[in-house]
Amino acid sequence: MKSLKHLFDENRGWAAKIEEEQPGFFETLSKAQAPEILWIGCADSRVPANEIINLPPGEVFVHRNIANVVVHTDLNCLSVIQYAVEVLKVKHIIVCGHYGCGGVAASMGDESFGLIDNWLRHIKDVYRFHAAELDGIEDQIARRDRLCELNVIEQVGNVCNTSIVQGAWKGGQSLHVHGWIYRLEDGLIRDMDVTTLGPDE
Ligand code: CO
Numbered sequence: 700m701k702s703l704k705h706l707f708d709e710n711r712g713w714a715a716k717i718e719e720e721q722p723g724f725f726e727t728l729s730k731a732q733a734p735e736i737l738w739i740g741c742a743d744s745r746v747p748a749n750e751i752i753n754l755p756p757g758e759v760f761v762h763r764n765i766a767n768v769v770v771h772t773d774l775n776c777l778s779v780i781q782y783a784v785e786v787l788k789v790k791h792i793i794v795c796g797h798y799g800c801g802g803v804a805a806s807m808g809d810e811s812f813g814l815i816d817n818w819l820r821h822i823k824d825v826y827r828f829h830a831a832e833l834d835g836i837e838d839q840i841a842r843r844d845r846l847c848e849l850n851v852i853e854q855v856g857n858v859c860n861t862s863i864v865q866g867a868w869k870g871g872q873s874l875h876v877h878g879w880i881y882r883l884e885d886g887l888i889r890d891m892d893v894t895t896l897g898p899d900e
Contacts (some may be wrong), residue, residue, distance in 0.1 A: 717755075734760045737783035739776070739858070740795040741767045741802065745883055748795075752888075760787060766802030766850060767794055768821045769857040781863045790873055792858055795888065796851040797881040798844045807843060822846070825853045851878040852893050859895050868897050 717724050734757060738748040742763045749759055762779040769776055783789045796803075805812055806822035826833060829849050836842040855878040858864055867874050878891035 728757045732757055732760075732787070734758050734783075734787060735790045736760065737780065737787075737789045737792045738762070738795060739767055739769060739779075739792065739854070741765065741797055741800055743797060743800065746795070746797050746881055751795075751881060751886070760789060765815065765818055766800055766806070766822055767796050767854055768802075768818065768850075769794070769854045769861075770821055771857065771861065777861065777863070780858065780861060784863050784867050784872070784874065788872065791875045791877060792864070793877045793879055794851055794854045794858060795879040795881055796847050796854075797883060798847050799883050800843075800847050800850075803847050803850055804843050807846065822850055825850050828853070848880055848891060851880055851891055854878075855891075855893050855895065859898075865898060 714725065736754075736758065737760045740746055740748055740761070740763045742765050748761045748763070749755070752759070760779070760783045762776055764773075764776065769780075771777070780792070783792070802815075802819060803822055805815070806819040807826065812819070826846055829846075833842055833846060833849075836845055855876055858876050864874060864876065874896075876895045878893040879888050880891055881888050
């Protein structure tokens with residue numbers, strides 16, 4: 700007996716509905732993908748990339764990890780960026796964080812969570828860079844959410860500084876890097892206004 704049977708039922712219903720609305724959708728999409736967007740977001744179950752921006756399969760190349768961190772030694776993330784930029788030639792990279800991020804919150808405390816502590820170090824670094832501002836915010840929730848914003852800005856910088864993105868810009872490729880933040884409470888995205896179009900910015 701198949702476990703999670705209801706998910707297979709859901710899947711069949713989903714595929715049938717799309718095929719009914721757009722006959723040949725999957726057949727066509729199976730031949731090639733040409734997404735214009737690379738989404739780098741948090742692994743949080745409440746922040747699903749395609750659903751939030753209401754785009755169907757084929758439109759968004761996605762990388763998600765805890766607290767949407769871009770680390771220069773993370774071969775997984777770098778491989779995704781390289782493939783998206785050099786092969787798929789995406790036009791936009793969106794780093795989308797979210798308020799109320801558990802990873803960001805965990806990085807602010809002294810509690811140990813095991814292996815993930817090493818990952819959260821990267822966010823502790825972001826805190827350290829902005830300690831003067833963050834320490835001045837009395838309210839704990841407000842301080843956490845400001846760190847969520849600063850983390851997005853920091854990761855946008857990390858994306859821009861990768862040799863992959865630098866190389867694309869040098870080669871004249873049109874590539875915009877955006878920093879967005881999503882609010883769990885209302886389902887809305889806010890642009891952090893740090894969109895970067897080239898090395899001069
Ligand atoms: Co999160």
